[in-house]
Amino acid sequence: MNTLTHTNFNFPGQKNVYHGKVREVYTLANDQLVMVATDRLSAFDVVMPKGIPYKGQILNQIATKMMRDTQDIVPNWLTATPDPNVAVGELCEPFKVEMVIRGYLAGHAAREYKAGKRMLCGVSLPEGMKENDAFPAPIITPATKAEQGDHDEDISKEEILKGGIVSAEDYAVLEKYTYALFERGTEIAKQRGLILVDTKYEFGKTKEGKIVLIDEIHTPDSSRYFYAEGYEERQQRGEAQKQLSKEFVRQWLIANGFQGLEGQQVPEMSDAFIQTISERYIELYESITGETFVKADLSDIEKRIEQNVLAYLSK
Structure with missing residues (x-):
């Protein structure tokens, strides 16, 4: 083909x-x-x-x-x-940070947690969580592109503001938009029998200085989804969740x-x-x-x- x-x-x-x-x-x-x-x-x-x-x-x-x-x-x-x-x-003009938002302890966050870390991108993680458990509320764990290569690197809100990577005023808008998009994405996923586990959003500024969403959104390449049916049972039994992403290729x-x-x-x-x-x-x-x-x-x-x-x- x-x-x-x-x-x-x-x-x-x-x-x-x-x-x-x-x-x-x-x-x-x-x-x-x-x-x-x-x-x-x-x-x-x-x-x-x-x-x-x-x-x-x-x-x-x-x-x-x-x-x-x-x-x-x-x-x-x-x-x-x-x-x-x-x-x-x-x-x-793209912002030099990706706004990663997580509703569940999965993927990179779960690996860090398993390694004993209880702080991720300046955000404190609760004790006693199991992989794929829901956070009490979604958390934003920003990432920035490494100078060398394509790997994303964790960064905290404090480091972003202190380094002048994004102004405090603009970051407040990015945060607000990220929570709003994740809430909407979660609603859309629920209608399809899915759970939006985590995702990332990228933003840019137009010539007029307006902050807008750019790049892709809620795709299986930029997001992790679980099937909602059987989620609780699998968690209770300590089984892996049924995922909807390109994880099967990995x-x-x-x-x-x-x-x-x-x-x-x-x-x-x-x-x-x-x-x-x-x-x-x-x-x-x-x-x-x-x-x-x-x-x-x-x-x-x-x-x-x-x-x-x-x-x-x-x-």
Whole structure:
């Protein structure tokens, strides 16, 4: 099956292009951004050799739907989605922190807790918690990009303000928006029989100085979901929770001797396994959105995208 693993467009008024791990961002002269979601799959900060059919479409469509479902409470950068793999929006100056919010002791927070830490990003964690227990109230544990590499690093609110990374006035807005988005995301997840465990939000400033939500939101790549049914029983029995995220890919890689460490080789992914990943992503889409996934035409993805974006830009 055809997948979109790289693009090399030259749109009218194009100033530059940024090739990220899974998305490619084209900046145009009129302060517009064209963000293309590719089918690349990243795990342990490493891009896998093969693309996953429909993955870019799935992530783009979840993110754009969630932006529209939250725009009444938090403004965002999005202006149009001219193609299943494309979002067009306003050029913003990103804040240098990611607002990570956690409703449950899972993932990175659980690993830190297990190591004996009771303070995470300046936030005190209660004693006596088990992995995947709910916090008394959601906590914000910000992260900042490391100077070297793509790894995120924990940082406290106090360090952010003291270092002048974000002003106190702006940080207050980021906090307010983060809690509001997580509350809405939790409500949407509950309607789908899911629990929004933790997620991250990124924000930027428009030319006019308005703070808006940017990047993706509530996707399985940026969020962790549990199935609500059976959650309490699994907690009581000390069993692992049934997750809705790309964790299954990470677990397969670990089982095949890869965790992104130096000297490790990415294991060969068979076409059958690639197909399984694609089917799981479609399941993720339908579970998170409550809608049936409609497959886009894969016969010539680049040509399709180019035609759709050019038609939009010419309006």
